Amino acid sequence: MPVLAAEHLYKIFGRRPQRGVEALHRGAGRDELRAQGLTPAVIDASFEVRAGEIFVVMGLSGSGKSTLIRMINGLHPATAGDVVIDGENLAHLKGEALRRVRREKVSMVFQHFALLPHRTVGENAAYALKVQGLNKADREARAARALGMVGLDGWGGSMPSELSGGMQQRVGLARALAAETDIMLMDEAFSALDPLIRREMQDQLVELQQRLDKTIVFITHDLNEAMRMGDRVAMMRDGRIEQIGTAEQILNDPKNDYVAQFVQDVDRAKVLTAGAVMEPPAMVIGAEQGPRQAHRLIREHQLDALAVVRRDRTPVGVVLPGEIAAAVREGSDRLPLTERSASTVGLDTPLADLLADAARRESPLLVVDDAGRLAGLIPQVTLLAALSHEPVETVLADGIPDSPEPLTDDAEVVAP
């Protein structure tokens, strides 16, 4: 079950906003509503956020992100549609019941930190806990723990003004963590920070999320931030969600021209990981098998490369058609594995890290999962395509320099 769901959510500002929803249902455009003094800020937004996910809402200024997040935390009532948190529909809650859900399920980090200037860092971190009814000792302990998580051990007695911008936002983050809610909403939380600090905070948030298993809805107008942070990204335009998907899905398969144009300048090499560009191996061969068996598999399945694995599927290397043909010709009874053919990379390795020596690489890269087992292969042509910003087909048509000789059916085969 999703932790958080939005179902056909609308927010229209103006008098008698319900009119706007009805007009939109009838097919009216935004301009028509504007003429009636109505602003449609969020139009028919539906999505589900899974437990432990970083769900990014990305869109230009005015696209409706802040309004959307305010409906999720119950600050704005929806004009139509539902927000369901942990099975509870906010539209059905009032007064104390609504405040309880907001307090216990959702915490929020703001762009401008929202720290109280005359309270200490520790008091700021503990701020949300008083309303939760915790006693002073518990509040202080939780706040200190949260400050420790964001790398601010020992800063509890300082005043916010003594801290840099990045540190102040860590206090904002600590305050949200101290509330110990499962869901954290972050509204342009890093947008006011210098690029270097921002990057550091992004990494730290991803690391914290993995450690604490929080569900995070993260709002940003920065596409690169969205692509870097989001397990999935919802792209908003003019109040509507245009597409929801992983960074790879949005980059590789944009749903419409708007999304395609929006993402065209993204540095794919920085966003895409080895896991996203690899191909699952069509066939593998056990390390104890000989070259003739490999030769047979390569021919029968017309493989460009064949990964060699141990019984537990950890990779030993990869054999190529040309190599294996030569080995069979020479009568070798061992698979011709070489050092260079055994380069492995992790699933999360950024593509950019693999491109440096793409042109020199003569065999596919092997991609392994966290347990070191083979997850897939990245053919050299994929790297060259990424490097030249050309589709794979173009690189294939132009040819790869020094590509291995293809194994033809009439290759001379000598029995060992």
Ligand SMILES: Nc1ncnc2c1ncn2[C@@H]1O[C@H](COP(=O)(O)OP(=O)(O)OP(=O)(O)O)[C@@H](O)[C@H]1O
């Ligand atoms: N309280 C309000 N009253 C009237 N109109 C509003 C109100 N809040 C937002 N809007 C309008 O709703 C639309 C969406 O605004 P919203 O702030 O949600 O966008 P955003 O994507 O968060 O933009 P930004 O990044 O600039 O904050 C805009 O046209 C805005 O002018």
